[in-house]
Amino acid sequence: MVEALYPVPADWAQNALIDETRYQEKYARSIDDPEGFWAEEAQRIDWIKPFSVVKQTSFDEADFGISWFTDGTLNLSANALDRHLATRGDQVAILFEPDDPTTGERRITYRDLHAQVCRFANLLKARGVRKGDRVTIYLPMVPEAAVAMLACARIGAIHSIVFAGFSPDALAGRITDCDSSIVLTADQGLRGGKRVPLKANVDEALKDCPGVGTVIVLAHTGADVPMVEGRDIDWAAGVAGQSADCEPVEMAAEDPLFILYTSGSTGKPKGVLHTTGGYSVWASMTHEYVFDYRPGQIYWCAADIGWVTGHSYVVYGPLMNGATTVMFEGVPSYPDASRFWQIVDKFEVEIFYGAPTALRALMREGDDFVKATSRKSLRLLGSVGEPINPEAWSWYYNVVGEGRCPIVDTWWQTETGGVMITPLPGATALKPGSASKPMFGVKPMLLDGEGKEITGAGEGCLVVAGSWPGQMRTVWGDHERFFQTYFSTFKGFYFTGDGCRRDEDGYYWITGRIDDVINVSGHRMGTAEIESALVAHHKVAEAAVVGMPHEIKGQGIYAFVTTNVGVEADEDLRRELVKWVRHEIGPIATPDVIQFAPGLPKTRSGKIMRRILRKIGENDFSNLGDTSTLADPSVVDNLIANRPQPA
Ligand code: WT7
DSSP states (O other), rough: OOOBBBOOHHHHHHHHHSHHHHHHHHHHHHHHHHHHHHHHHHHGGSBBOOOOOOEEEOSSSSTTEEEEEEHHHHHIIIIIIHHHHHHHHEOOOOOOOOTTSSOOOOEEEEEHHHHHHHHHHHHHHHOOOOTOOEEEEEEEESSSHHHHHHHHHTTTEEEEEEOSSOOOHHHHHHHHTTTOOEEEESSSETTTTTTEEEEHHHHHHHTOOOTTOOOEOSSSSOOOOOOOOOTTEEEHHHHHTTOSSOOOEEEETTTTEEEEEOOSSSSOOHHHEHHHHHHHHHHHHHHHHTOOOOOOEEEEEEEOOOOOIIIIIIIIIHHTOEEEEEOOOSSSSSOTTTTHHHHHHHHHHHHEEEEEEHHHHHTTTTTTOOOHHHOOOOOEEEESSOOOOHHHHHIIIISSSSSSEEEEEEOOGGGSSSOEEEETTOOOOTTTHHHHHOOOOEHHHEOOSSOOOOOOSEEEEEESSSSOTTTTOOOOOOOOHHHHHHHHTTTEEEEEEEEEEOOOOOOEEEEEEEESSEEETTEEEHHHHHHHHHHSSTEEEEEEEEEEEETEEEEEEEEEEEEEOOOOSSSSHHHHHHHHHHHHHGGGGGOOOOEEEOOOOOOOSSOHHHHHHOOOOOOOOOTTOOOOTOOOOOHHHHHHHTTOOOO
């Protein structure tokens, strides 16, 4: 198969921060002399006390530990705000576009943002929040979400953002896990003209969280929401009396910055912990090189702050680099499918970073919605969250970018803090569907099932050899789980959970998760999590969930459900279970197919053979593999015969 190759455009090769030669040189140096490379690269940060130790890292069980810039001190909010005031205080830091286009945008300068962050930080302090305390943020995509994050970073509180699409149950679980005593929310969120009852969800969640003593409520839509006396504070009233000065707290490089929960293959979601120094260097460096970012350019990452992409590339990376970062509250399809590109025109966005799932949904609406807009300001496009299929890639490239904008297909994870494998627009010829080449300091390797390295072209499990500054440091409250999840499968390496192919040119092609994690619209879901939600229903005896191909979402959710004896497995129950899962986890976990299964394919020792269920989910019965170890092979025939077709 001959792969299409899109050479680096001449103007990019000439003008970019990193051209091909520089990439090769810098990459080689980052691997051969990491201490020297990172000592220099870390100078992008204003350290309060400079570090003398660059790194102390080991993935071996005997002396396991990850520490970067160990004895340095800094404050991230000062790096994102204070240091810009003299040079770009009046530059717009956040360009906010609300859900309803008739409401009009908000432009917040670095000076305004600094003042808002200080006021809010002082309010947090007044409510007793101290360095190291956990603050749960359950806010829509509004500038106050960024204010809240930066205020936490300013006083050394650890923020834990819970995506505003998660259910009260999911929220309660995350509040309890990190033992946070304060929640920041809004009356309601707005998405595509629909209201999301955020405060009501918080009230519901807090029935299970007796430790929460403060809820700060942003009046966003102005809806009348009940306030609990002594616990709930109106945001505006709370900050009104606060000073616009707040000294940033001196943080050690390894002091925690934030927790972000993400799904794994087993158990409940893990609280991924990132720390201050390494994350700051990594988010800032990757944002600059991946997007060839120059201060003042209008940059838009369309991710929600509830995901890591929103942390690193809506807020922290861009603001550290003096960017004007666009925040969009709404959805790509409202009021119609031109919305993204209208915003691009309105703000003259130069760099746009989005998810394949949104592109696929827009692609289906036809080219006219794109062509109705100019998009002449666009110079660079980015993709993140899941593999981008060649069809979506070429639509993005040809229709949205009119063939003049490189696409950076960035592979990374919540755990990695920032981009790990990506093309650089001035350095890398593009192959549609390939995340291409490693970022500086990243040494990807492919291993076979036995842990043997695959060299040259080949396919295997993607691991990373050695640490990088943006790496997560632990699972909140469970360091042993951190080690077991990521470092025990292949001794001495960080295991990503992804499969990957490397071609003759050294390009990496992510093939998707090889564990029991599925990627629904770029959002990670643990199959075990959905299964435990299903079995929590009183009519369900057993459940097994697998991914299935889905045209828009990339992967959909396919659930096999065995009901309790005597239960009528009918359409009503199907609807009830869909509603139940949405209620237990949130709408992103909505099952696409529920198949009632009188029995699941199990080995004689009782282990569910997911391989077979995946095949059935894929509607591919040709290659079920060896079924001879099944306790009852007829179970499979029954499942095939009764496979429902998705609506
Ligand atoms: C998983 C991580 C990256 C931040 C947002 C998602 C998949 C991510 C790509 C890409 C192919 C990708 C991987 C990864 N993934 N980016 N460019 N090409 N796959 O973060 O929720 O932690 O999910 O998303 O499977 O392991 P996340």
